Amino acid sequence: GAPAPPALAVRELTVRFAGLLALDSVSFTVEPGSLHALIGPNGAGKSTTLNVLSGVYRATSGSVRLGGEELTGRSPHEIARLGVARTFQNLAVSPYATVADTLLLGRHRLTRTGFLAAGLRLPSAAREAARHRERVVEIAEFTGLAPYLDRPAAALPYGLRKLVELGRALCMEPEVLLLDEPVAGMTSDERRRTASVIARVRESLGISIVLVEHDMGMVMRLADAVTVLDFGRCIADGPPAVVQSDPDVIRAYLGA
Numbered sequence: 001g002a003p004a005p006p007a008l009a010v011r012e013l014t015v016r017f018a019g020l021l022a023l024d025s026v027s028f029t030v031e032p033g034s035l036h037a038l039i040g041p042n043g044a045g046k047s048t049t050l051n052v053l054s055g056v057y058r059a060t061s062g063s064v065r066l067g068g069e070e071l072t073g074r075s076p077h078e079i080a081r082l083g084v085a086r087t088f089q090n091l092a093v094s095p096y097a098t099v100a101d102t103l104l105l106g107r108h109r110l111t112r113t114g115f116l117a118a119g120l121r122l123p124s125a126a127r128e129a130a131r132h133r134e135r136v137v138e139i140a141e142f143t144g145l146a147p148y149l150d151r152p153a154a155a156l157p158y159g160l161r162k163l164v165e166l167g168r169a170l171c172m173e174p175e176v177l178l179l180d181e182p183v184a185g186m187t188s189d190e191r192r193r194t195a196s197v198i199a200r201v202r203e204s205l206g207i208s209i210v211l212v213e214h215d216m217g218m219v220m221r222l223a224d225a226v227t228v229l230d231f232g233r234c235i236a237d238g239p240p241a242v243v244q245s246d247p248d249v250i251r252a253y254l255g256a
């Protein structure tokens with residue numbers, strides 16, 4: 001049969017902010033089940049790329065496809081429903097929400113029976129709610145959050161709060177997970193723990209990951225493929241070992 005379409009196909013993506021070309025015809029392909037790193041110096045356009053992929057920013061031109069589905073022009077909500085999950089800098093939840101509540105929020109895009117059925121206490125809604133709670137416990141075990149399920153998420157140490165954010169994205173059962181510097185600001189212990197969760201997301205859950213990361217060691221260990229951006233342009237793309245020794249990449253990083 002025909003080969004499986006790529007998880008994400010980014011084609012000639014251009015983003016212009018008043019007077020600034022943040023992305024200049026960037027193309028890359030994320031293979032299904034792979035971890036694709038997006039690296040480059042500060043201001044290269046990495047976060048802008050993730051913001052376009054998740055529908056937060058509108059591309060000036062170009063296209064993004066998820067499987068066969070065109071994502072360009074869709075709202076963040078639609079893109080999330082289609083299976084692209086991302087983490088945010090801050091956990092936007094009530095200070096009283098427990099870790100379990102926060103993870104349950106990630107299940108919302110999957111809720112079928114809706115609030116009316118839940119309000120009427122229909123058996124279908126009860127069954128669905130029980131399924132969601134079971135999955136939350138599974139994800140908590142997978143991420144190492146199980147001991148904290150009943151704790152207020154906002155009161156946890158920084159590294160665990162970031163892990164809750166990752167857990168919430170996983171609760172959406174995404175096809176593609178977008179991570180913008182997931183270990184930034186973490187202690188080395190927290191970094192190790194988070195890197196191991198990310199590796200297992202790819203290996204055990206088969207979710208494709210786009211990882212923006214500064215820690216080059218982590219990129220080289222985890223990535224199947226690397227795209228390098230510099231001043232909004234793609235300057236290299238390929239396996240980590242090849243990209244690492246690319247003269248253009250070395251020049252961009254040394255600022256020479």
Ligand code: ADP
Nearest residue numbers: 017020022040041042043044045046047048049
């Ligand atoms: P990176 O994540 O690689 O450090 P960004 O994607 O955040 O880079 O930024 C790329 C460029 O686009 C920078 O010059 C940044 O100042 C600019 N930029 C990002 N977002 C906006 C915005 N909303 N409005 C104007 N300029 C922006």
Ligand code: MG
Nearest residue numbers: 046047048180
């Ligand atoms: Mg950034």
